[in-house]
């Protein structure tokens with residue numbers, strides 16, 4: 001068996017860490033995430049060998065054709081369950097890609113909206129277990145808000161290929177550590193924004209140093225930081241917030257929270273860009289299509305290969321810390337938000353109910369959240 005050199009010796013001499021142009025780990029991971037969105041492969045170093053990781057959703061037919069035989073498809077355990085292919089314990093599952101397999105076949109395994117080509121029986125799972133390399137691959141495509149599936153191709157020339165083509169290359173454990181790290185957004189700019197619901201508003205824009213999405217804080221009046229502040233943690237919902245979709249309660253919740261802050265005199269609404277409970281708008285629309293076929297909101301996420309909720313509320317806690325807010329009266333029906341703020345050292349002194357926007361189009365959605373996701377809804 002070929003022994004692969006450690007990354008430090010495999011790479012040509014690189015400038016030292018004190019060189020300001022040396023890319024930090026967070027920057028290299030951010031580049032990898034953008035590359036995957038473009039359909040480019042990245043290289044992960046890990047067990048059993050360095051591997052090229054191709055995003056299934058954005059992979060072009062030409063690049064797929066050039067892969068040749070071999071390779072494994074890595075799916076989440078959720079997606080594997082939906083395919084009734086659950087050979088491994090743990091978060092991910094592997095499917096060997098047979099010689100001559102078509103890209104359609106690979107993409108149909110990842111995407112429930114595609115019809116499986118004929119004779120699509122899944123090949124036997126490989127003997128070996130998934131490793132940190134496969135988990136890191138899934139984390140990367142999830143961070144890129146793509147379908148959670150990747151092709152993993154190992155071979156003796158992986159490092160050479162990466163160097164020749166300038167592909168992103170990092171150790172799998174470094175990628176996982178980085179992707180799971182709490183983001184620490186920094187204030188960028190702010191200005192007065194009078195709103196219908198709250199005249200005395202100011203919008204603050206925060207940017208994550210790792211290239212992740214920007215998040216916003218809408219400050220109403222000037223809350224006294226020595227007292228608990230009326231706070232809403234709101235996750236982006238383009239359909240509800242902007243289009244007034246009746247499928248959820250987000251739009252009415254957003255407006256009601258701002259009105260409550262106006263009535264209270266002060267408050268802070270954090271607008272977290274975690275669309276679709278963290279799966280992104282494209283995947284949320286895939287989930288909506290599945291809901292049109294009869295699945296509920298949780299089942300639809302699972303069928304796509306996601307958990308019910310992929311959000312990370314540590315971002316909310318980081319924003320509150322940045323704004324000098326340590327104690328809050330939190331407007332929510334979601335106990336997970338309270339638990340996360342508490343564990344991040346933000347004291348939730350009171351939960352303020354926010355029950356608005358229930359109607360015939362979203363009754364099932366709200367009931368499912370109460371029944372399956374622990375939401376405190378009437």
Ligand SMILES: Nc1nc2c(ncn2[C@@H]2O[C@H](COP(=O)(O)OP(=O)(O)OP(=O)(O)O)[C@@H](O)[C@H]2O)c(=O)[nH]1
Nearest residue numbers: 233234235236237248274275276277297332333334
């Ligand atoms: N994946 C998915 N996301 C959805 C669906 N409907 C709404 N969303 C997203 O769900 C999130 C709702 O955010 P919030 O209202 O802040 O959170 P919540 O968990 O409902 O908690 P509270 O409103 O505080 O009680 C937004 O990111 C929406 O885009 C759906 O059917 N599927």
Ligand SMILES: [Zn+2]
Nearest residue numbers: 237240248250
């Ligand atoms: Zn919504």
